[in-house]
Amino acid sequence: SCVCQIKKEKAEPHHILKMYNMSGTVVNISPRLEANSADSCYRLEVVASDLQSETCKLSPALDRLHQLERKVIEDMAKTPEIICELKNQVESFKKKLEVSTAETSLSSEPASLNFSSLQVTEEVREHLKTPTFDNWQWEEAEMLVLLQVMYTDLDFLTAFQIEPEALQNFLFEVYCHYNNIPFHNFQHCFCVTQMMYGLIWLTDLRNKLSRVDLLIMLTSALCHDLDHPGYNNVYQINAQTDLALRYNDISPLENHHCAVAFGILAKPECNILKNLSNEQYKLIRGGMIKCILATDMSRHNEILNKFKAMQPVFNFTNKEHKEVLMKIMVKVSDISNEARPMEVAEPWLDCLLQEFFNQSDTEKLKGLPVTPFMDRDKVSKPSSQTSFIRFVLLPLFTELTKLFPCLEQHILEPVRRALEYYSDMEKATKEEEGVKTGFVSYFILSVLKLNCRIQICFMKVFQ
Numbered sequence: 320s321c322v323c324q325i326k327k328e329k330a331e332p333h334h335i336l337k338m339y340n341m342s343g344t345v346v347n348i349s350p351r352l353e354a355n356s357a358d359s360c361y362r363l364e365v366v367a368s369d370l371q372s373e374t375c376k377l378s379p380a381l382d383r384l385h386q387l388e389r390k391v392i393e394d395m396a397k398t399p400e401i402i403c404e405l406k407n408q409v410e411s412f413k414k415k416l417e418v419s420t421a422e423t424s425l426s427s428e429p430a431s432l433n434f435s436s437l438q439v440t441e442e443v444r445e446h447l448k449t450p451t452f453d454n455w456q457w458e459e460a461e462m463l464v465l466l467q468v469m470y471t472d473l474d475f476l477t478a479f480q481i482e483p484e485a486l487q488n489f490l491f492e493v494y495c496h497y498n499n500i501p502f503h504n505f506q507h508c509f510c511v512t513q514m515m516y517g518l519i520w521l522t523d524l525r526n527k528l529s530r531v532d533l534l535i536m537l538t539s540a541l542c543h544d545l546d547h548p549g550y551n552n553v554y555q556i557n558a559q560t561d562l563a564l565r566y567n568d569i570s571p572l573e574n575h576h577c578a579v580a581f582g583i584l585a586k587p588e589c590n591i592l593k594n595l596s597n598e599q600y601k602l603i604r605g606g607m608i609k610c611i612l613a614t615d616m617s618r619h620n621e622i623l624n625k626f627k628a629m630q631p632v633f634n635f636t637n638k639e640h641k642e643v644l645m646k647i648m649v650k651v652s653d654i655s656n657e658a659r660p661m662e663v664a665e666p667w668l669d670c671l672l673q674e675f676f677n678q679s680d681t682e683k684l685k686g687l688p689v690t691p692f693m694d695r696d697k698v699s700k701p702s703s704q705t706s707f708i709r710f711v712l713l714p715l716f717t718e719l720t721k722l723f724p725c726l727e728q729h730i731l732e733p734v735r736r737a738l739e740y741y742s743d744m745e746k747a748t749k750e751e752e753g754v755k756t757g758f759v760s761y762f763i764l765s766v767l768k769l770n771c772r773i774q775i776c777f778m779k780v781f782q
């Protein structure tokens with residue numbers, strides 16, 4: 320009911336206003352405000368702006384302040400040490416803040432992930448094709464872009480009419496379905512997929528297998544550990560978890576990884592297979608199921624022996640041969656950390672042991688059978704690796720190298736070097752323990768001898 324006269328200047332949303340009566344006294348704006356008329360109108364006046372808009376006006380003053388600051392430092396000739404230290408601390412905190420902001424935005428909103436913002440140079444594209452690629456140098460958001468590069472550079476987008484947006488949504492969903500656990504996480508998924516990608520290029524599989532086969536292998540590698548809980552099949556079965564119940568103790572984890580993969584593909588916006596014929600879809604689904612289920616290590620010997628039997632007359636056009644080779648390729652990629660440079664591989668072992676020890680600790684707490692190779696009281700870094708390399712990696716990698724001799728240099732040699740490294744470490748640990756045991760025995764003997772002498776003295780005294 321008030322008739323207000325606004326002063327000439329236009330009021331903006333950030334302005335702070337005051338109201339005056341005809342005699343120039345400030346009046347309270349409240350429901351009890353008296354009605355006025357055209358002759359006794361109130362007057363609104365802008366008295367201030369809010370702080371945010373004022374900061375723009377402050378910027379010349381801030382510039383001046385920085386100038387003065389610089390001058391003071393110049394006049395002092397040298398920045399005091401304490402200031403340098405503080406500056407470093409601020410810089411490192413800033414970096415941490417940037418990283419955690421990037422991580423937060425990545426884990427919460429797909430829209431914030433700008434796939435086109437990362438420029439992938441030709442050099443990176445080439446490096447991506449080799450087993451020497453260092454995953455530790457890349458952020459997870461960057462890995463998603465690199466995965467997109469792999470699908471693009473293998474011509475999957477054109478061959479299967481995959482829309483870039485569908486691929487990005489699919490990759491983001493895959494990222495979201497890996498858990499934040501020490502080993503079986505999104506970084507492991509990236510490494511396995513990257514190794515598969517590298518092997519495809521090194522062995523020239525683009526000219527030996529069909530595009531569909533390559534799509535099956537790369538996508539299986541990407542999805543092979545989806546939603547891994549960090550506890551293996553033996554634990555699932557012994558603890559009678561929901562997964563073991565659902566899959567009747569038959570490869571519960573691998574069945575689950577595969578089911579999660581097809582759950583993601585069932586979302587229309589993530590379905591990279593939507594433009595394929597029913598027949599092609601069935602072929603890809605069947606192939607992925609076989610490859611992902613083949614990563615269950617309890618089937619290792621069965622699959623390796625099949626491959627060995629085919630080896631002398633391996634035929635790329637034989638359907639059965641091809642299927643076994645595809646399984647072997649996914650398996651090799653899955654356990655290929657030791658084929659990478661030592662500085663890349665060793666941190667992975669720490670992650671693996673952390674997950675192993677976590678499982679065996681839980682088994683001990685729950686009174687379940689303790690998985691021996693995960694027991695912190697029984698295994699060490701070198702002992703775990705020497706056995707794994709001797710009995711699992713070398714036999715498997717040697718077999719694949721028979722079919723592709725170029726892999727000798729790319730995966731067999733680094734694994735042999737890793738075996739030497741961990742054997743030396745194991746020997747050094749044993750020698751150290753030997754010295755310790757020797758010292759303890761010498762100490763015990765000395766105590767015993769001294770004890771004898773004391774007893775003899777006593778006997779002599781009392782005689």
Ligand SMILES: Nc1nc2c(ncn2[C@@H]2O[C@@H]3COP(=O)(O)O[C@H]3[C@H]2O)c(=O)[nH]1
Binds near residue numbers: 614653671
């Ligand atoms: N000791 C050892 N085991 C490995 C290594 N890489 C993979 N594995 C094992 O191989 C298994 C492959 O399947 P999983 O992912 O279930 O669990 C993996 C580990 O148990 C390694 O470098 N050292």
Ligand SMILES: [Zn+2]
Binds near residue numbers: 507511543544653
């Ligand atoms: Zn894996």
